[in-house]
Amino acid sequence: MTCCHACGETARPIADIAFRDFDGSLFSRSGVIRHCRACGLGVVDTGLSDAEIARHYADDCIYAEMTGVGVGGNTPEDLFRYERYDEFLAPDLGEIIGRAGLVDVGCSRGGMLRHLRTRHPRLPLLGVDLDETSLRTLREAGVSAKGGSALDLPLADASQSMLSYLHVFEHILDTDAVLKEASRVLADDGLLFVEVPDAPDYGAGEARVGTMFWLAMKEHVYHFTEASLAAILARNGFAVQRAMRSHMPMRAGKAYPSLMVIARKTQSPIALDPAGAPHDALPDHIGAETRAFDEQAEAVRAFAGRHERLAFWGISLEFLNLWARLGAELTQRQPVRLFDRNRGKHDLTVDGLPIRPAAPPQGSEGLVVCAYMAGDPIAAEAERLGWPSEDILVLA
Ligand SMILES: [Zn+2]
Incomplete structure (x- = not known):
């Protein structure tokens, strides 16, 4: 019996999983998917540690050389996505433009940052990533970038107004450590912008990309629902202000299911929605x-x-x-x-x-x-x- 990482209820094994990767990769391993019906969180347990996963992103990761959608580039699909981020952030931009602006943690090549810079020239922007190749690309485009990990941000205490984590949380086991570090660098009323794949829609319409597609992502250790993400945020002192579930276009008429939330750092108790129907989509x-x-x-x-x-x-x-x-x-x-x-x-x-x-x-x-x-x-x-x-x- 295992406790759910998000809500503390019971998480049960629901499937065995086997990953095969390029020779020498630490991801060639098998494990089990555990699932919590109370909040819907799925956890892929292959025994990997965050330190091992972080080494992969720093040393072996080939995102920077990839040309597909979703790796921080400028394809029409990527541009659509950046526009949607801009729309989702709009209600908060006034607040952060007069302050420290936005730090994108795990920015990869910084497609969103480059896009926001053209839309909001007065908005301070900074990209943080483990991958030096990506950071170089970003600096060449004129956006500030610093090397660093989500677990050890190169930023002073209480210095920031908004941090974004786009497709970061599904990659890191110790989300509490990530949020503790976010809390350290954010001002008392600072904001988080988080995007993760929306697991309940893995099989929905154009988001069903192909057989086992979303489950075969070896780098994804969590499959989130809105309830499970809200529970993890609340436990770490972040109250969800608003959430949006949507499908973001990819190639060939396919889409990825996206869950975006804005959460605010707070000292007050956070009420979560009472448990509703069991989460059986995963x-x-x-x-x-x-x-x-x-x-x-x-x-x-x-x-x-x-x-x-x-x-x-x-x-x-x-x-x-x-x-x-x-x-x-x-x-x-x-x-x-x-x-x-x-x-x-x-x-x-x-x-x-x-x-x-x-x-x-x-x-x-x-x-x-x-x-x-x-x-x-x-x-x-x-x-x-x-x-x-x-x-x-x-x-x-
Ligand atoms: Zn749970």
């Missing part, structure tokens, strides 16, 4: 995705059985999730090649298999396209490289 989603994953694995097995060799294009979470289950079985049966266009991955291996730029087929070779949001364009490119369409399987 266990229901995991059940549905487990069935879909069984079907995906069966389809790949059957496809592999029709080919003497096999190649995978797109060495990302879709591939790694499948590989955790089928990798050993497939490499025993036939030669396997791995393709990805991201040069940052060409020095990496998975089970000793090198990752290379895509190449034409060799004999009776099947190609599995592992990219839910880029499956069709990759399949079209594969056909141009000489892969017959009947030898291409696109995962969904």
Whole structure:
């Protein structure tokens, strides 16, 4: 029996989980997902510590070289997201413009900061991140940036008016330590702006990106609901002022489910909403995705059985999730090649298999396209490289 990290009620194991990552990564491990029905929090327990996870972001993380949506860049989808942040923050901007402004903790390449700078030239802005490459990018764009961790901010006591944590809380086990540090640097009435993935909507419409997508994110240690996030904030002296659940666009008509809250530091007691109906969305989603994953694995097995060799294009979470289950079985049966266009991955291996730029087929070779949001364009490119369409399987 385990107590819920957010609300203290009982958290029960609801699913086993296995992650496979590039060789040498600390994320190649298995564990269990625990869930609390009272507040809805899901916890992925693989035995990793925050110190190990922080080393990954400082040393191994390849966000800074990535070009996809959601890594702080300037795609149309990213710009839509920054606009929505701006709208959500609007009621508080007057208050913080005359004060210390906004510090974005875990800013990555600082897309939001660069956007806010163009919209609000008088708003003081600072980015903090562990990744020096990202900070350099931000400074080159003219926004102040400091190296530092959410657990050890490079800021003086009571010096700040607002801190933002966009997609930070789902990555750090000890959220109490993060909030204690936030409380230290914030003024007595300082504000927090937090965004996390909205777990109850993982399977909703365009937010269902593909089989097991949200559950296969090896770096996510929490799956939040609004109630569980509010409970964690309240326990640390932050009262939620307002919340917004929405879907933020990604590529190929897909979206990510977003939960945003503004919370204010307070010395007063914080009343949480009384417990309502049990939170069953996450266990229901995991059940549905487990069935879909069984079907995906069966389809790949059957496809592999029709080919003497096999190649995978797109060495990302879709591939790694499948590989955790089928990798050993497939490499025993036939030669396997791995393709990805991201040069940052060409020095990496998975089970000793090198990752290379895509190449034409060799004999009776099947190609599995592992990219839910880029499956069709990759399949079209594969056909141009000489892969017959009947030898291409696109995962969904
Ligand atoms: Zn709970």
